Amino acid sequence: MLPALRREGEEALTADQLELALALAAEAARQVSRAVLDAVLENGEACWQHTRWLVTLDYERHNRQKHPLGRMMGLNSSVATLDALAELIAVPDGMPASDTELVKLAAACHLRLAERMSQRVVDE
Numbered sequence: 008m009l010p011a012l013r014r015e016g017e018e019a020l021t022a023d024q025l026e027l028a029l030a031l032a033a034e035a036a037r038q039v040s041r042a043v044l045d046a047v048l049e050n051g052e053a054c055w056q057h058t059r060w061l062v063t064l065d066y067e068r069h070n071r072q073k074h075p076l077g078r079m080m081g082l083n084s085s086v087a088t089l090d091a092l093a094e095l096i097a098v099p100d101g102m103p104a105s106d107t108e109l110v111k112l113a114a115a116c117h118l119r120l121a122e123r124m125s126q127r128v129v130d131e
Contacts, residue, residue, distance in 0.1 A: 038062075042077025061086055 020028065042062045063076040080086075087095060095102035096109070104112075 039077070044077075046077035046079055059084060 039062050043060060046060070059080045059082055061076075061078045061080050092102075096104070096112075
């Protein structure tokens with residue numbers, strides 16, 4: 008957040024930038040609270056205190072906000088982009104996945120690619 012508030016060459020935040028930073032932090036806290044509450048209410052009395060959370064915040068400068076999303080995840084879960092996932096898998100000890108999990112992932116990727124390739128042939 009701070010790099011977005013600072014302009015190139017500026018070192019210290021102005022009073023207006025600091026106020027904006029505080030407002031953004033307060034908005035992020037509000038969205039996290041809302042997302043977590045919605046997820047807890049949706050999932051009932053699951054072990055919400057002993058889990059990880061995936062929270063997606065949404066902020067636009069023109070205050071066109073969407074609802075934040077919160078979802079409980081297992082403690083052994085992790086989140087990565089597809090590009091990062093490929094890099095994690097390729098590096099030894101980069102991703103703590105069992106051979107079975109890697110085989111399932113490879114099979115799913117293979118099936119998805121085969122489906123796309125067969126669809127291209129039909130379309131052409």
